[in-house]
Amino acid sequence: MTQAAPETPPVLALEGVSKSFGAVHALRGVSLRLHAGEAHALAGENGAGKSTLIKTLAGVHRPDTGVVLLDGEPVEFHGPADARDAGVAVIYQEPTLFPDLSVAENIFVGRQPRRSFGRVDHRAVRQAAADLFRRLGVALEPDQPARGLSIADQQLVEIAKALSFDARVLVMDEPTAALTGSEVARLFGVVRALREQGAAVLFISHRLDEVFALCQRVTTLRDGALIASEPVDGLTEDDLVRRMVGRDLDELYPKQDAKIGGVALSVRRLTREGVFTDVSFDVRHGEIVGLAGLVGAGRSEVARAVFGVDRWDGGEVEVDGRPLPPGAPSLAMAAGLALVPEDRRAEGLVMDMSIERNINLTGFASTSRAGVMRRGAERSRAVDWAVRLQVKYARLADAVSTLSGGNQQKVVLAKWLATDPGVLIVDEPTRGIDVGTKAEVHRLLSQLAADGVAVLMISSDLPEVLAMADRVLVMHEGRLAADLTRAEATEESVMAAATGRGRSAA
Amino acid sequence: MTVTTDQEHRARPAGGSGSRKLLDTVLKVRELAIGAVLVVMLLATQLDNSDFLSQQGIKDLLLNATILVLVAVGQAMVVITRNVDLSVGSTLGISAFAAGDYLSGGGNPLVAVVLAVLLGAALGAVNGLLVSLGRVPALVVTLGTLYIIRGLDSVWVGSRQITASQLPSGFAGFGHDGLSVIPYLALLTAAVLVCVAYYLRAYRGGRDLYALGSNPEAARLAGVPVRRRILTAYVVCGALAGLAGALYLARFGNVDSGTGTGYELTVVSAVVVGGVAFTGGSGTVYGAALGALLLTSINSVLPSIGVSSVWVQAIDGFLLLLAIAVDRVVALRVADLLRKRAAETRSARHA
Ligand SMILES: Nc1ncnc2c1ncn2[C@@H]1O[C@H](COP(=O)(O)OP(=O)(O)OP(=O)(O)O)[C@@H](O)[C@H]1O
Ligand SMILES: [Mg+2]
Numbered sequence: 001m002t003q004a005a006p007e008t009p010p011v012l013a014l015e016g017v018s019k020s021f022g023a024v025h026a027l028r029g030v031s032l033r034l035h036a037g038e039a040h041a042l043a044g045e046n047g048a049g050k051s052t053l054i055k056t057l058a059g060v061h062r063p064d065t066g067v068v069l070l071d072g073e074p075v076e077f078h079g080p081a082d083a084r085d086a087g088v089a090v091i092y093q094e095p096t097l098f099p100d101l102s103v104a105e106n107i108f109v110g111r112q113p114r115r116s117f118g119r120v121d122h123r124a125v126r127q128a129a130a131d132l133f134r135r136l137g138v139a140l141e142p143d144q145p146a147r148g149l150s151i152a153d154q155q156l157v158e159i160a161k162a163l164s165f166d167a168r169v170l171v172m173d174e175p176t177a178a179l180t181g182s183e184v185a186r187l188f189g190v191v192r193a194l195r196e197q198g199a200a201v202l203f204i205s206h207r208l209d210e211v212f213a214l215c216q217r218v219t220t221l222r223d224g225a226l227i228a229s230e231p232v233d234g235l236t237e238d239d240l241v242r243r244m245v246g247r248d249l250d251e252l253y254p255k256q257d258a259k260i261g262g263v264a265l266s267v268r269r270l271t272r273e274g275v276f277t278d279v280s281f282d283v284r285h286g287e288i289v290g291l292a293g294l295v296g297a298g299r300s301e302v303a304r305a306v307f308g309v310d311r312w313d314g315g316e317v318e319v320d321g322r323p324l325p326p327g328a329p330s331l332a333m334a335a336g337l338a339l340v341p342e343d344r345r346a347e348g349l350v351m352d353m354s355i356e357r358n359i360n361l362t363g364f365a366s367t368s369r370a371g372v373m374r375r376g377a378e379r380s381r382a383v384d385w386a387v388r389l390q391v392k393y394a395r396l397a398d399a400v401s402t403l404s405g406g407n408q409q410k411v412v413l414a415k416w417l418a419t420d421p422g423v424l425i426v427d428e429p430t431r432g433i434d435v436g437t438k439a440e441v442h443r444l445l446s447q448l449a450a451d452g453v454a455v456l457m458i459s460s461d462l463p464e465v466l467a468m469a470d471r472v473l474v475m476h477e478g479r480l481a482a483d484l485t486r487a488e489a490t491e492e493s494v495m496a497a498a499t500g501r502g503r504s505a506a
Numbered sequence: 507m508t509v510t511t512d513q514e515h516r517a518r519p520a521g522g523s524g525s526r527k528l529l530d531t532v533l534k535v536r537e538l539a540i541g542a543v544l545v546v547m548l549l550a551t552q553l554d555n556s557d558f559l560s561q562q563g564i565k566d567l568l569l570n571a572t573i574l575v576l577v578a579v580g581q582a583m584v585v586i587t588r589n590v591d592l593s594v595g596s597t598l599g600i601s602a603f604a605a606g607d608y609l610s611g612g613g614n615p616l617v618a619v620v621l622a623v624l625l626g627a628a629l630g631a632v633n634g635l636l637v638s639l640g641r642v643p644a645l646v647v648t649l650g651t652l653y654i655i656r657g658l659d660s661v662w663v664g665s666r667q668i669t670a671s672q673l674p675s676g677f678a679g680f681g682h683d684g685l686s687v688i689p690y691l692a693l694l695t696a697a698v699l700v701c702v703a704y705y706l707r708a709y710r711g712g713r714d715l716y717a718l719g720s721n722p723e724a725a726r727l728a729g730v731p732v733r734r735r736i737l738t739a740y741v742v743c744g745a746l747a748g749l750a751g752a753l754y755l756a757r758f759g760n761v762d763s764g765t766g767t768g769y770e771l772t773v774v775s776a777v778v779v780g781g782v783a784f785t786g787g788s789g790t791v792y793g794a795a796l797g798a799l800l801l802t803s804i805n806s807v808l809p810s811i812g813v814s815s816v817w818v819q820a821i822d823g824f825l826l827l828l829a830i831a832v833d834r835v836v837a838l839r840v841a842d843l844l845r846k847r848a849a850e851t852r853s854a855r856h857a
Contacts, residue, residue, distance in 0.1 A: 058727075060727065079726075079729065080726065080727050080728065080729045081729030081730075081731065083729075084729045085729075090727075092727060096721065096723065096724035096727050096728070097721065097724060098716070098717045098720035098721045098724055098725070098787065099720055099721065099787070100716060100719070100720040100786075100787035100788045101713075101716060101717060101720055101787075105713065105717075109713070109714070109717045109725070109728045109730065110710065110714060110717075110728055110729050110730050112710055112713065114710070118709060118710075119708040119709060120708050120709060120710060120713060122708075145840075147841070148841055
């Protein structure tokens with residue numbers, strides 16, 4: 001029933017598509033067929049060309065060679081509007097919202113329902129947005145402006161936007177990267193329903209279990225070339241990883257034993273009105289503490305406040321026994337704190353600056369002499385970290401904006417790891433990072449902890465938290481709901497605390 | 507599970523409309539604030555000098571404001587798209603002269619106005635094409651066209667001058683008369699203002715301008731016809747500058763090659779004082795109109811309370827800085843408010 005008959009032409013397809021950016025061959029002769037009623041996964045490492053492929057389907061990029069086929073007929077999309085009008089709805093990897101417009105308007109830009117004389121029906125716009133949020137089970141106000149939404153909420157608005165089409169083809173580039181289990185489950189429920197109604201789905205995720213949970217077919221890319229396109233049935237995660245990476249992978253979550261020392265970061269009764277309340281915890285040298293919770297529980301907000309990006313209204317923060325003043329990131333940095341932020345484009349990177357410059361934004365002290373930058377030292381620092389994190393780039397002088405999403409994330413990590421911090425706070429460190437490099441990031445965090453760094457890790461990827469953390473803190477609606485040891489922390493106990501069922505379940 | 511969800515959502519609309527109202531007020535405060543400053547200033551002046559708000563006084567105030575308001579409305583449309591049009595002063599000058607030249611040869615006043623508008627629209631189209639196709643910052647492009655148009659104007663006009671005596675008397679009357687205290691020019695301007703404001707609020711094309719200014723890249727991805735929209739904004743801006751040129755001619759009856767020089771800076775100040783953010787995506791044309799009204803009123807207020815007019819520019823500049831500071835504070839306040847509201851709805855939802 002879900003499998004389309006083989007003789008009906010695919011709704012949307014690519015035939016032998018190549019696309020280059022200067023010397024970079026992002027796609028080499030790739031073919032892909034999307035059938036009605038089928039969910040198709042696209043797998044591949046960071047920089048393999050997945051997003052480029054999607055942008056070709058969406059009319060953002062014109063293929064250098066090869067064709068796009070709609071219902072078996074060649075078409076030429078002259079822009080995103082053409083693809084949209086052909087019934088292709090796209091969720092791009094990086095949220096593309098309008099900060100000044102309301103959430104509801106964001107969803108319907110260019111396609112608002114209209115009433116007499118072609119006037120926009122603002123009430124219908126609001127109503128439709130509210131309906132979409134209800135379908136997705138999201139607590140967003142249609143009228144609130146998009147400015148200031150967390151990455152996860154932005155992602156949810158993007159999802160609502162894509163669902164608002166009567167799309168024949170739904171294309172999703174890492175829609176779940178910032179979401180936790182329950183939001184993902186909701187999303188999958190809605191996507192399955194659409195698929196059963198006959199929509200074709202293209203789905204990208206670096207979380208392989210999601211690929212297996214949602215999709216019937218998977219196409220793997222490596223360095224822009226097609227490796228395999230096959231049914232998911234009968235495939236194992238290891239098979240898939242081998243196709244993506246071209247070799248067998250080492251253990252995914254290498255956890256080194258570390259000697260746990262004195263308290264490095266101490267947070268006492270921290271409160272920011274309306275955001276989080278009475279949060280207290282310690283992180284010791286050599287310890288990795290996971291901070292789990294649902295989207296909107298206040299995890300990132302705590303991290304931002306500790307680092308001084310946002311002010312707090314009450315409480316104390318101490319680093320190695322010395323109190324930190326509120327709202328002073330530069331003092332926090334001087335005290336040895338580093339924060340890898342959640343929103344890489346807005347807070348982590350200067351998009352038009354080169355890779356090298358971005359990595360060195362935090363390194364002025366270590367790469368300058370008497371206030372004068374030393375290019376040589378900068379360069380070697382950047383190369384060193386780019387290589388350690390396996391950033392895939394053409395030249396270090398290229399703008400960060402030309403990197404693939406996962407590689408941008410690696411640059412943010414490099415920028416902060418290079419500061420040699422005593423306390424490292426990482427917010428979604430592996431968001432959008434492929435399996436191979438994920439293991440590398442985990443190894444790195446583990447190594448840092450073994451060297452005595454205190455690590456606070458926020459992650460929506462529960463298996464990652466469980467595998468890496470010595471202790472798991474769980475937040476629920478702005479409060480700490482549980483403090484679990486490594487032995488106590490299981491998927492059930494964390495989810496119970498995160499959803500506020502902690503007391504009764506325990 | 508489904509049952510709880512339904513309840514959760516049924517509980518929400520109340521909180522929703524509450525936060526909406528609050529938010530609306532905060533966002534409208536920008537216009538309210540300028541309106542309040544304006545009213546206070548006018549009343550204070552009236553107390554000091556009871557002739558100030560006489561019939562003729564009000565009429566003068568409105569007449570003085572109309573031309574700036576018109577150009578500011580067009581400029582606001584462009585600024586909302588995160589661009590700017592610095593050539594409006596030159597456009598106003600050359601359109602005014604074109605209309606005057608035609609009229610002094612015995613032309614029809616209505617045709618003269620249409621001529622000025624079309625000339626302005628054409629110049630706006632040139633700006634719009636250069637900006638949307640050239641990928642050169644609007645500031646640079648329109649600085650260029652500012653000088654080019656002014657240069658052409660000077661070559662064409664030379665030392666000629668249009669004076670009131672060369673114009674048909676009905677045309678000059680249109681520039682001065684009105685319905686009781688409200689001049690025709692002000693009525694015309696108000697009509698334009700309402701139309702543009704309605705277009706921006708209620709039509710896809712108008713909403714697209716905000717989207718475009720808010721995040722150009724996202725607008726492109728959302729399938730907004732970016733070039734066409736930018737072109738439209740510039741054409742309207744040019745057309746309104748042209749119309750303003752015709753009204754200038756009607757009001758002052760005196761046009762030469764220097765007419766409108768330096769006007770662009772006053773216009774941009776009015777727009778920014780009126781709360782249209784230079785970074786695009788926010789503000790309304792009503793705000794811009796209020797900003798224009800405020801700036802022109804200061805010009806009339808200062809002399810009538812005996813302050814030397816040399817202060818006018820300094821005060822304009824001060825207002826500009828004040829407006830930017832207020833914007834910043836309001837933005838922070840709104841962010842704070844949103845944060846608290848969001849938390850409240852969230853906990854209400856889970857309660
Ligand atoms: N606009 C651009 N200019 C130059 N190079 C680009 C551009 N867009 C993409 N690339 C390059 O093309 C390659 C493929 O990038 P793409 O974004 O498609 O990767 P991806 O598979 O989506 O990776 P990720 O999992 O990290 O999102 C990368 O090497 C990237 O640097
Ligand atoms: Mg990508």
